[in-house]
Amino acid sequence: MTFYKFALFCLLLVALFVSGQRTESSLNIEFDILERSVSTNYGADKASVVNALADTLLALKNESIEAKLIGVNSFFDEHVEYANDPDVFNEKDYWATPSELLGHSKGDCEDFAIAKYVALLHLGVASEKLRLIYVKARIGRSRMTQAHMVLGYYDMPSSDPLVLDSLVSNVLPGSQRTDLIPVFSFNDSGIWQPGQVNQTSNSISRLSKWRNVIERMKQEGISRRS
């Protein structure tokens, strides 16, 4: 009798394990979870920003792609203040999740880029059209440059991307952004790809910053669901 119970338990465990590995397709933000996460960590007043985001995204759902890009860009410009990582997170370079970004209402370039990336994916923009781009940014008219990150939207793979920049409120094509020199780009392909078994999810300590932030987002209700 005990043996059968044990066997049944094992089967159940295997079933759970298998179902947990199901394919993920479109990204979805679970606003309930996100709100709860923000309100627990940063207070109920910050949770209203999450609601605002939900409302904004809902309103943008059926808009054109340009409207979506502009809407998302302006939402984060409006609600989040640009600040350097050492001031906000006491770390030299910290990749914040949208919940942390909204919770602090502060963040730097990559935090903006990630939040916008996630928001656009939520709105149904294909991930291969979006790339997070490392750029070299010239500040003002000086010759001084600094490392910066923006989000690019590629209508076609070889087309000039529309750039969503945390420092500039307009959404402009890359060719017009002479102050930026692209260095390297990436997105979540190979990480969030449908049908992929996530092989690194078991050991957080070994994750890259990008994977780390993806893992943390999952905890906050942002993940691909079939």
Add this chain to the structure above:
Amino acid sequence: MSIIKELWLAIVVVLVVAIIGSVSIYGVTTKHYVEEQLYAKNIDNATMLALTLSKLEKDPVTLDLFIMSQFDIGHYSAIILKDANGAIISDHHQSFQFNQNSPRWFANYFSPNLEPGVAQVSDGWSQYGTIYVEADTGFIVASMWRAAYRLVIGLLFIAFLAGIIGAWFLRKILRPLDDVVYQAEAFQNMRFIKSKVPRTLELKRVVNAMNFLAQKSKMVMEKENTRLDLMRHKTQFDDESGLANRDYFILMLKGQLAFRDTQGINCVFLIRFTVEQGFLRIPANEKQTRLRELASAINGVLQDNHHSFTDSRIARLQKNEFAVLLTETHDASVIAYAFHNICTEIFCNPNDPEIFQSVVKLRADDSVSSVLMRADTMLNEAQSSELAYPSIESELMHNEPIEEERAWTEVLTSAITHAKVETFNYPVLNAKRQVIHYQAWAGVDINGQLRQSGYYTHWARYLDLLPQLELTTITFLIKYINSNKAQSKFAFLCSEQFLLDNEILAQLHYQLNANPNAAKRLCFEVRESTATRFPEAFKQFCSTLKVKGCEVGLKRVGESFSQLINIQELGLDYVKIDSGFMADIDSNRANHSFLQGFCSLAHTFGIKVYADGVNRSDHQELFSELGIDGVVSHIEVIEHLLDD
């Protein structure tokens, strides 16, 4: 399956499961770890490559050259660059390099299952393509196989060591179990032996319980024996001398005359001391001391000469007369002189009585009264003529001439060599007149005439040929049983000399081993007096024969049963009550209660009781009332009857 085999099986199963389990766990863990590491490497390499390619001039030849150089120098199984539309720009891959040292099934199960590392290559602002990088895993399988192989070898070695230690430990644990099983089986055979208490708790409890039972049965045996002895002493003993009384002696003599062989030299010694000196009037306790001294002296002589006769009975016949009955005696005169000397030694003081002795041989046509009268007459004559030596009947007096000794040696040796023996078989019947077994008496062909044991036994014993002769008879019986399809058993009475002859016993054991079926149909018995005198030899005799499936019994039982030590440990199958107890069974009331008690005691220990010397068939009811299980019939069964 024996417990040791089962335990071994359990150990082997556990070890096999442990080895398979640890190797599988090792394989799965290592595979998982390697997959994790290599996947990280794939991603990093892809990102590195993508970063470099993003900075390069997007000339296909340059890109291909760059990728090829990476592929050729590094450890990759594939590097593929696709453009933004999915068209392949550069593809370098090698098929899975299977290492011949690792088996195919191992590779199938434990090859790392890897996703390629993916990274994006850009060209200025625009997307250029995607790069896929896969690491080579062939060498990993080979090294995993080597490690697994070492692991198995190592575990087998440890298992082997564990096996050696386990064997030692198992033997240590199970050794007491053998003793417990031996004891339990002994109990099953009604042998209530004690055994050493083992250390293992459960076994200890079992052994303690069984030892308690053994102790209990020993107590029962001793208590009952004491009670029976008391009962017997009242009617059959003379308190003053500690010897049997006249009634008992007459019974024994009656039994001897009625049921024993008439060919042997059986004699009665009558020892008388004179009363004229007033010995009988001395103070009672002094008289008792001196009488007991005399009795023990006579017993001492019997003890010293026990190899000269088969059986002895001693009693105080009159106030001043002792009688000794010896059967199958050799050199009766030597014993007579020994009696005379020892008695005159004891009565050597000035006022002590004088000693006279007469010795008579029992004749085939003798009755109790005629024997005693003859002895009495001779004694009276000796007394009146003041004979200073025993008066011995002329038949006993011929001093064995050398020629006779030679002739006997020749005759008996030839009987042994040529197996000129046969048996006289008397059935032992139960209450329903069914045969329990046959009492087989040896008969030897002497000068063309078949002679019963009484005729030659004293000579055979004197010449040290008796054990050999008995073995020859047993061999004859075994052959007879093997050729005879009937399932009846045969009981054979072994002499004291046989019991003590280790060489002959070894031969007997050998023969019984060679004929296991015949062994199961043989019953070996010795006289109660023999068993009492040599308890260790008898115990050994019992335990060895019981193992071989033989039955073991006692014959001529009654007088010294209580002196048998730890009889409950011997596993006796039956006892045969001395014919003396049966001689006047219908009239002797006192004997009834003794026999009744004796039977119930014997039955408690699973011992059957048969009565010897019964020649009437109208005692059935009385016998079943007393608890007697069977009687030795007095009519010899001829062979063709046996064949039925």
